[in-house]
Amino acid sequence: xxxxxxxxxxxxxxxxxxxxxxxxxxQAEEAILKAGALQNAIFNSAxxxxxxxxxxxxxxxxxxxxxRMLGYTAAxxxxxxxxxxxxxxQEVIARAEALSVELATPISPGFEALVFKASxxxxxxxxxxxxxxxxxxFPAVVSVTALRDAQGSIIGYLLIGTDNTARKLVEIEKxxxxxxxxxxxxxxxxxxxIVSHDLRSPLVNIMGFASEIDAWQKQMFQQLGSxxxxxxxxxxxxxxxxxxxxxxxxxxxxxxxxxxxxxLIGALLKLSREGQREFQPQxxxxxxxxxxxxxALAFQAQAVDAKISIADLPSVTSDRLALEQIFxxxxxxxxxxxxxxxxxxxxxxxxxxxxxxxYEVRDNGRGIDTxxxxxxxxxxxxxxxxxxxxxxxxxxxxxxxxxxxGGSINVESEPxxxxxxKVTLPKRWxxxxxxxxx
Amino acid sequence: MxxxxxxxxxxxxxxxxxxxxxxxRRAGVQNEIVPLTDGATAxxxxxGPDGSGLVNKGRPLLILLDLNLPDxxxxxxxxxxxENDHLRVVPVVVLTTTDDKAEIQRCFDLGCNVYVTKxxxxxxxxxxxxxxxxxxxxxxxxxxx
Numbered sequence: 367x368x369x370x371x372x373x374x375x376x377x378x379x380x381x382x383x384x385x386x387x388x389x390x391x392x393q394a395e396e397a398i399l400k401a402g403a404l405q406n407a408i409f410n411s412a413x414x415x416x417x418x419x420x421x422x423x424x425x426x427x428x429x430x431x432x433x434r435m436l437g438y439t440a441a442x443x444x445x446x447x448x449x450x451x452x453x454x455x456q457e458v459i460a461r462a463e464a465l466s467v468e469l470a471t472p473i474s475p476g477f478e479a480l481v482f483k484a485s486x487x488x489x490x491x492x493x494x495x496x497x498x499x500x501x502x503x504f505p506a507v508v509s510v511t512a513l514r515d516a517q518g519s520i521i522g523y524l525l526i527g528t529d530n531t532a533r534k535l536v537e538i539e540k541x542x543x544x545x546x547x548x549x550x551x552x553x554x555x556x557x558x559x560i561v562s563h564d565l566r567s568p569l570v571n572i573m574g575f576a577s578e579i580d581a582w583q584k585q586m587f588q589q590l591g592s593x594x595x596x597x598x599x600x601x602x603x604x605x606x607x608x609x610x611x612x613x614x615x616x617x618x619x620x621x622x623x624x625x626x627x628x629x630l631i632g633a634l635l636k637l638s639r640e641g642q643r644e645f646q647p648q649x650x651x652x653x654x655x656x657x658x659x660x661x662a663l664a665f666q667a668q669a670v671d672a673k674i675s676i677a678d679l680p681s682v683t684s685d686r687l688a689l690e691q692i693f694x695x696x697x698x699x700x701x702x703x704x705x706x707x708x709x710x711x712x713x714x715x716x717x718x719x720x721x722x723x724x725y726e727v728r729d730n731g732r733g734i735d736t737x738x739x740x741x742x743x744x745x746x747x748x749x750x751x752x753x754x755x756x757x758x759x760x761x762x763x764x765x766x767x768x769x770x771x772g773g774s775i776n777v778e779s780e781p782x783x784x785x786x787x788k789v790t791l792p793k794r795w796x797x798x799x800x801x802x803x804x
Numbered sequence: 805m806x807x808x809x810x811x812x813x814x815x816x817x818x819x820x821x822x823x824x825x826x827x828x829r830r831a832g833v834q835n836e837i838v839p840l841t842d843g844a845t846a847x848x849x850x851x852g853p854d855g856s857g858l859v860n861k862g863r864p865l866l867i868l869l870d871l872n873l874p875d876x877x878x879x880x881x882x883x884x885x886x887e888n889d890h891l892r893v894v895p896v897v898v899l900t901t902t903d904d905k906a907e908i909q910r911c912f913d914l915g916c917n918v919y920v921t922k923x924x925x926x927x928x929x930x931x932x933x934x935x936x937x938x939x940x941x942x943x944x945x946x947x948x949x
Contacts, residue, residue, distance in 0.1 A: 566901045567820070577927070
C-alpha cells in the first residue's frame, strides 16, 4: 500500500486494481462515455474532482478539478492506478474493516472498500483523505456512483470529490470555541459553588449572634424591670417597653434579612448544581408529565378555584427532570397569580413543526405588565403586586433549563386578562458538544 | 465521654467557634476545647513537630473539623488523620456549612465518623450542636494509639 503511494504510477494488481489489455480498457472507457452518465460540463469543472474508473477501479477519466486538487496530470494516472492509491491507506483499511462489519461480508482494503456500497446500489458519500502528488494531503468529501450499461451491469464508478479543508478548519475552530465555552462554563459553576458556601458562613454568625443578643435583651429588660421594682419604680414603664420594642424590631429585621439572604444563596447554589447536572435524554410522554405536574398542584388549584386542562401533547426526547421543573414552575405561577374573585382557567396545549414543539401554558390571571416581560426571566426579579411568597428564581431557572435544552421561552400577556408562556423545544434533544462533561 | 477527653476544634471562623462552644457548654459539655484556627496550626497540634502524630499517643481526643479553611481543605486534614497510624482511631466530626451530597460522601469515604451541617437558622444550629453535645455523653472515645 505504502509503496504504491510512493510510486503511484505503478499499476496495482488484484481483482479490483488489475489493468487489462489496452483494448479492453479502451472499450470500457468508450462504454462509460456512451452510457451518457458523464457530462463534459462536470469534467471541466475545476472545483470538483471527477474521477471515473473502469469496473476494476483503474482510472479512466481524471478531470481538470482532479488535476488541480491532486497535482497529477490525467496522463500520469489514467490506466495506471486506482483512486485507492491516492487515498490515505490507513483510512482505506479502517473503512474496509468498518464496512465488513456493517455489511457482514469480507471487504478487502483497497478500491473495493471505496466503492463497495455503490456497487450494491447504496448511496454513498464519505469523508476521506487524499494524497497529492507532492505527498501533501487534504480532507475530501467523496460521492460514489456506480456506472451501469443498458443491461444494468456495472461498467465503472464515478467518484466526485470536493476539497473539505475549509470545512475541517471551521470544525476545528468550532471545537476550540466549544472548548473555551466549556471551560468558562465550568469556571462559572465552580465560582457559584464556592461563593455560595463562603457567603453562607458569615450568615451563620450574623444569625447566631443576633439570636444570642435577642435572648440577652430579654434577660436585660427583665433584670431592668426587677431593679426598677426594687427602687420602687414601675416594672414595665412605657420608656422601657418602647426601647425593648425598638431592639426587637431591629433584631427582627436582621434575622429576616439573613433568612432571605440564606434563601437567595440557596437558590444560587441550586442553580449552580443544576447547571452541573448532566441531562439524560429520553422519550417523554408530555401529556403524562403535565398531568402529574397538575396533580401535584391539585390542592393549590382547588384552594383558588382554578381548573387546569391538559390537551393531548406531542412527545419529545429530552431531559425529564428539567421538563418537570420547567412546567411545574409555569403551572405553579399560573395558579399563584390568578385574579381574585375570577375562577381560574389554565390550559396547556401545543403546536408542532418538523423539528420543534411549542408548548403553551395559558391562564386568565392577572397578567404581566409590558415593561416586566423580559425582567421576569432575570434572577431575583418579580413583577406586579408583591402579595405572593417567592424569591424571583423560578422563571430564571426555567429559562436557563429551556436554553440548555436547545429551546426558548417567551411570554405574551395582557394585564388583567391573562398570560401565555410559550416553551419551544426541539423534538429530539441531543448532547451538544458544548454540553459534554469533561 | 469522660472529662479528660480533649476536643480539638479546627475552625477558622471565630464567631462559629464561639457559637459552637456556647452550645456545647449549654448541653453540659465540660471538656477542654482546643481552638485551632487554621490548617497549619491544626496539623501542628495533631501531628506534632515531627509530623508523626506520636505527640498525641495515649491521649483521648475528639476532633471537630470545618471543611472550609483558609490555608487548606479540611478534607486533606481528614485524609491525613485517617491515614496516620496513631490518629486514625480518633473520632472526627465534620462540622461545616457545606451540605453538598458529593462532599458528604467523600468525607465518609475518607473515614469521617459524624457529619453535621451548620444551618444558618440559629435554632437549628443550636439544636444540632446541643444534640451533638448530649451524644458526646454516651460516646466511648478510644485513645490515640
